[in-house]
Each structure stands twice: as C-alpha cells, then as structure tokens.
Amino acid sequence: MSTYADRLRGNLRVFNEFVAGPGLWILITLLFTYAALFETQLFVIGLIVGSVLALGSIGLTLIYGVLRFGNFAHGDLMMMGAYVTFFLLNGTLLGQRRDTNIGVGLNDLPAGTERLGDLTFGYSFLIAVALSAVVLAVVCIGLDRLVYRPLRRRGSAIVTFAIASLGIAFSVRALLLIIWGPDPRTYVSGIHKAQHYPFDVVLKTDQVFIMVVAIVMAGLVYLLLFRTKLGKAMRAYSDNPDLALVSGINTDRVIFWTWVIGGSLMAIAGSLLALQANLKPELGFQLLLPLFAGAILGGLGKPQGALIGALVVGVAQEVSVAYISAGYKPAVAFLILILILLIRPRGLFGDAN
C-alpha cells in the first residue's frame, strides 16, 4: 500500500515540478498576450486594478510569511487606512443625520489641493497617505499586542489566529460604519479627465501613478527582505521561529517591524484604491477574495509572487467583463483560487517544501 502511495506522491511531485509550474506560466503568458492584443483597454485597466490588489497582496503575503497566518482583517484594515486618509484630508466624521466636520483638514494647507501635474490630487493627499500609514502601523501593532501576542504566548494553533483576524475584520468594518457611515465617499469630487495613449488606451494619470507606486513598493519590499539584515531576520523567523530565537534574533522586534510595514502598505493600498473608486466600508471585505487569490497564486510569503499574482487576478477580472457580466468578477478570482489550489498549491514562486 505504502509503495503505491509513494509512487502516487512521486508522480504528483513530477507533475508539480514539470507540468503544473511551467503550465501556469504558459497560461499566464497566453492570457496576457491575448488580453494585450485584443482587449487592450481592459488589459491596461486590469493592470491598474491588479496594482492596487498587489499592494494589498504584498502586505498579506508578508504577514503570512512572517507570522504564518492568513490575515482576514487585511481588506478591512485597508479600508480603515483609506478612511483615515479621507478624515485627514477633510476632517469629516458622521454626525447625527448629517456629517460633522471638525473644521480642519490637510486640504486647508496652503495650495494643498492644487493639482500635481495631471493628477487629481495635491500634496495634501501625499501627506495624508503618509500619516495614514503611520496610524495604520500603530493600529496593527496595537492589535498584535492586544490579540495576536497573547495567542502566540499561549502557543495557539494557526486557525485560531485566522479566526481572531476574522473577528478583527468584523469589528473594524463596524467601526468604520459607526464613524463614517454607509454613504460612499470620494477624496476629490467632480469629473476626472482622462488622457489618450497609443493603441487607443484611455487612462487617467492617477491610474498611472497607482501602477508606479505598486511596482516601486513591491521592489522595496523585495529589497527589504533579501538585502537588509532586518529582512533576512524576518525570513529566518518565518523559516524557523525557534532557531531564530536561539540565534539571538530579537523576535519581538521582527514581529514589530512586520506590522509596521504591513500596516503602512495597508494604508497606501486602501488610499490608492479610494482614489479611483468610491469609498465604502464593505469594500474591504469584497477585496479579500482577490487579495488572497493574488497572494496564493504568487506563492504565499513571496512578495514578487504577490505582485505578479495580483496583476494576473486584476487582468483576468477586467478582461472577463468583455465576455460575461461584470457581476461575475469575484467569481473569476474565485476560479483562479480554486485552480491554483488544485494544480499547484505552492503557487508560482513557492518553495517545494
């Protein structure tokens, strides 16, 4: 019996190594080539949607890589980042029946809303995002102290961490509803002019900005993990927490910085998303599926994988609109997730063991 099982396992390994891996890459190349040639506009929009997803997926994959659990609160915390940016810009909270304004906001800075080039926002937005990143980093560290650290000390199972994060997700969403209400919000009202690019592509400059930021952030996270002492310690902790402790690595500090980086990425991702979509509390939860699909497709724990995985999910979702109802977009992400879990659970860049 065991020899049969061994043979089966061996075959699966061969399949995984020589068929599933290259097969996935070929599928992705085909999808991208087809989309770029025949659905150019949707392809480009897909890349932009994918870029925003990528910022979320990179954070998700980083937290998974170091702390070994799927953070179900990621989408909702991204939304919290977006709302904090909104608040910092306008000073708006929900009051009774109508909005309350605390009267000051970064938009009041001298020439704060003056547009930067063709972008729809001024430097006040950049400051707001940076401050929001700090706020979210603090929130994440607070949540770690309050929820995850006690679980770690108790040696809780991974699933306990995941369920705890789900609880945080619900709480955060409720909090956003209480503070800012259910109405859609935008950072900058009015119609945004689009630019024409070669191959009949129409894009807003904001969208180009989003894509550049996503790629730069992915690059920075990659450099952090593979070129800095802190990043190497994060990878070491992810590999073997006990040995990291034995080596004298300050594991509390590794976890602290993981949340700082993860939280900042959440705020940046959420704020960029809100640049081109209406801000709603429930948006975060809807994001969760494509975020996980992107991170798992790329290989959990791999930032470069999360970037590519999220771009694939973004493109697949947008291009699907040419053939099926836009209502099926989440189903496309789900399909990708199922496919990858079936044929290559470790994803594009995941380690064999």
Added chain:
Amino acid sequence: MTDTKPVPVLEAKDIVAGYGEVDILHGVSVTVHSGEMVAIIGPNGAGKSTLLRTIFGLLDARGGQVRLKGEDITNRAPDQLVLCGLSYVPQVDNVFPSLTILENLEMGAFVRQDGLAERLDRVFSLFPDLTDRRGEKAGKLSGGQRQMLALGRALMLDPDVLLLDEPSASLSPKMVELIFDRINLINSEGTGILLVEQNANEALSACDRGYVLAMGENRLEGEAKSLLDNEEVGKLYLGT
C-alpha cells in the same frame, strides 16, 4: 586539561526544570572548565536535552543556578545569552532552509556585526564543504552538511561555550567521525563544549569528561576514559 587549578566557564548547579506540572530534572549539576569538552550521556528520557534547553534559557529553571564565567545567567533569554558567550545547536531543525548558507551564517551573527568577515572565514575554513555553496539554500544540503552549517552558525559569535544537542543524530558513521573531528578542532581552539549524546561510546571517546544522567538525576561523573570502562554505564543503558 591542564594541571593548574581549572576555572569553571559554565556551571549549572542543582537545576530543577520540566514541562507543565512535571519536573524532568530533579537537581542536576554539570560543570565545564575552560577549554574543556564535556559529554552528557544517559538513556532516553534522562533529561539530557531538557538540561541544555534550561541552561540556554529556552525553559525556565524552577530551581538551581546557571553561571557563565562566574556571572549568574539563570533564566536569561537566549538573545542575551548569545551576547554573553553561549551558543546552542538544537538537535533537529537547526538551519533556516529557505535562507542561503551565507545568510544562515549571517543570522548566527545577528547580534554582533563587527569582525563579521573574519568569523565567516574561520567557519568556512573549518567547513570547506560549505565554502563553494555559500549562495545555495540550506534546504538543499545533506544531513551532514546541515550539521556543519548548524555548527558554523553557532560559531559565528565566537562563543566561550558551545552547547550541542546530539550532534551525531541520524548521521552516517563516516559523517559522525567527521563531525566529531571538527568539534574536537573547535575545542582545541579554546571553545568549551558541552554536548549531549545518545551515542555514549562516540561521545566519551571524543570528550575529556562525562556525566551520566538517569531519570533527571546525576548518576555518575568522571574522566571520559574511566566512564567508558565503567560497567554501571552499560547497565543504565539497559535500564537495570
């Protein structure tokens, strides 16, 4: 060993420790003198590994005292102990598989970066097998090479005392010989060594002194050679 009065580098006295409600160690004492190589042997469940874990602060000592170079280090955290001159190599999972060999060694020196290049050179000269493969992931190494890397990682802080948990476990006889040869070499360069072994013959032939543990208590101690010939040691292993 020298004839002058030996100085204890590491001294664990009357250690009581265990997991949960159960005490595994009931007052165990071991001493490592400067430059000495000491083996702790004993049957399964004697508490050998528990003792090392307690000395290294991975497990709380409920009683007794650990002193390093005269300083009380009882229940200090591992990241402080490595700075004091103590290093520890666990029995299993003793490398970071997805990090390269070089990165593994860098992690060994995490708390101290000065003189990194010289210490890397020393490790690579001790284990030439690792030199050419420094860019490869540790997960690809064989069992013996992993053990070398694990020793190398622990040596990166140039410790006064090295704690080794079963360095010969699940290695081929040839590899065991090589690993012990390297451990002897490390010891001859002045690092004190306290190792735990199931393989009593191998350990006692390589070490200066030995302790025999059973049921969480000291049973015998003495010159390694004399323990090798001691009939009682054999009896302990047979459980009589």
